[in-house]
Amino acid sequence: MKLSKDLDHFSTRLGYRFADPDLLIKSMTHSSLSSATREDNQRLEFLGDRVLGLVIANALIDHDSEAQEGQLAPRFNSLVRKEACAEVAQEIGLGEVLKLGRSEMLSGGRRKQAILGDAMEAVIAAVYLDGGFDAARAMILRLWGARVANAADDARDAKTTLQEWAQARKLPPPQYIEVARSGPDHAPVFSIEVRLETGQSAQASAPSKRAASQEAAALLLKELETTS
Known part of the structure; x- marks a missing residue:
């Protein structure tokens, strides 16, 4: 399936081109629009959360080789929490291309933190399934890079x-x-x-x-x- 112009532009903002565009479409489909013939992004969200966690954990260890577990844990939590995912989603205009049911769209779903955070995790899974772990890792580090570098300061809230x-x-x-x-x-x-x-x-x-x-x-x- 060919991507719409909006999703094609979004793919450019992600810095990743999909071999299977259906994966990106699925990652952008909220449960309020799912049907027997249209899958939503909940399963992708589950997978993307785990891929994000592994990439961020490894990035934190690489960034600070002397940090102890007690220091790494709050940094990790600050980077993978739903609010952080939603912030990244907002920065790349994810809400503009979300596929929502009418009621969710009218209630401001494109701006809801939980929906944005879930969709960002689903996008990560879509990239992982389409291009493998290295592709997902490259995208995450590109989008989260500054946050990883500043995690030690941000975690001390x-x-x-x-x-x-x-x-x-x-x-x-x-x-x-x-x-x-x-x-x-x-x-x-x-x-x-x-x-x-x-x-x-x-x-x-x-x-x-x-x-x-x-x-x-x-x-x-x-x-x-x-x-x-």
Whole structure:
């Protein structure tokens, strides 16, 4: 099957040309559009997640030959989590070529983090099945390259730093509480408050609980710096 113009341009952005275009089409087909004659990308997503994990684990070890498991694990998690996959998907315009059912499309599916992240993993599997492991590895390293290089800094996030601050003072871990949620289902905004046993707290809002928690932790760290 010949690729549409949009998918052909997307293939160029991926930096990979498919011998079997049907694999790319399948990777872009969300379950909301699947049918008896049209497969969705869920099986590819499952496979792509494993291929991504192996490539990233190997890349981290190659990048820092002296890092210990305790250092590598948070770096790995920051690179393979759904949010990271969705960020890469956004950078290459994956959402523009997704094949979605009408209801999912109307509810903002092209911008949903979970859908973008799943589709990115499916694309990785499609490249792996079409061109083999070396082709998938080359594409992943091209798209994730800067993130791998910066993983040591990114993994040490505000939540980790705040927890270490509390542990150093023999305090229980910070608590993160969802205090509000607003906006439509397809574009929610979460408000998260972080609290220490000392009574100190901070609150932030963001499109995901993770981002709101990170921002709240960062705000509280700034407050602690000024009062210490």
